[in-house]
Amino acid sequence: MTQIAEARKFYARLLAAHAGSADPRLEAVFTEVPREAFLGPGPWTVIAGNATLETPSADPVHIYQNVLVALDAAKGINNGEPVLHAMWIGKAAPKPGEAVTHVGAGTGYYTALLARLVSPGTVTAFELEADLAARAAQNLEPYGNVTVIHGDAVTGGLPPSDIIYVNAGVVAPPADWLKALKPGGRLVFPWRPAERVGLAVMVIRAEKGFTCDPFMRSWFIPCVGASLAGPMAKIPDRDKAARSRSIWLTADKAPDRTAIAIIGDVWFSSKDIRSRPAG
Template sequence: MTPIAEARKFYARLMAANAGSADPRLEGVFAAVAREVFLGPGPWMVVAGNGKVETPTADPVHIYQNVLVALDADKGINNGEPFLHAMWIGKVAPKPGETVTHVGAGTGYYTALLARLVSPGGAVTAFELESSLADRARKNLEAYDEVAVIHGDAVISSLPPSDIIYVNAGVAAPPAEWLKALKPGGRMVFPWRPAERVGLAVMVTRTDKGLACDPFMRSWFIPCIGASLASSAARIDRESAARSRSIWLTSEAAPDRTATAIIGDVWFSSRSIGPS
């Protein structure tokens, strides 16, 4: 086994272990998808703390670890932390034949992993707002027939009916149209940032009783243009946000005393709606 193949195999094992997923395919897709293809030519700039460190050489062995790799350093855009994405992908549990919408696809690395997990029979629609990144993603994903890359704004676009919506940009609240796009049993994972100092990863599941909500870890992403920070008047604190157990559209149900956050036409509630 070559050094890069050995590094990729160990990296995949670490990702699967960190994900805590029961899906044995997860390790396989992390091993099969070459991360360096989606990063451009090395050496690469690795984000570390408040600074950046360049890899010693262009040998891809350097990027098969849990590091953030810059895609557009000036705009603060990176390839994402592999451990975090392994956890998120394990949590939304993509299955063959499902449809995925990826919001904030970057250059397509995690899009490729999602595509592998919904194959055969699945499809992925990948939105990327930055034109240069969308162009790179389209080229990087040419071999993935099940993927369509859209250079566009997912906040104002119509999302296709989706089993999974995978969001990689911080939102004050998910737009109502995203919630409506979830199929029965559909899952959405997104970085919730309703206030400057509040950052949580949230899993939403459409049940026959409504939209169940699970804030499951802290999370910080760059803002989603058009759906980022709420008004400072909202005064939402992390403790209240973390108590959220369901999400409602104000057009379908008026906020009540269980409301933990009311943002535009969406409100979060501490009321659990239970399983389907």
């Protein structure tokens, strides 16, 4: 086994262990999909706290660690933290034949992983930055089940999806994203209702509405068009945000006393719609 293949295999084992997923395919896809193919030519700029470091050479072995690799340093855009994405993808549990929408695809690395996991299903990848979208389209050419769209996922409308995987922080998910979820569909997104509040949230379209599970801390760059709350919004602090258990469209149900946050066309509730009444 070559050094790079050995490094990639161990990297995949580490990510799968952190994810705690029961799906052995998660480790397999991190082993099979070459991260360097989505980063451009090395050496690469690695982000460490508030510092940036250049890898010693263009040897891909340097990027098979849990490091952020800059894609557009001036705009604060990076390739994402592999451990975080392994945990998110593991939680979303993609299945063969499902339809995924990836919002904020960057240059396509995590899109490729999703594409492998849902094949022969499909992935629709949205990327707002023209340069990144062009790079993603080129990088993802070998993946015949991916369509890359250079466009705005907030206003452009999403296709019906089993999974919507969002890689840009939103003050609240647009109502159209919730409507695009198929029954049993999962929406994973970074929730940033306030500057100091950053949570990863899993929403599932259930029979009686949308469940909401804030499952870990998370920080992403803002999603253009969905990162600012209006003056009438009810904004939670971090503790209240973490107690969200369901999310509602205001058009379907008016906010009640359980409302933790009311933002635009959606509101978050402390009530768990999966709980059964006593008696």
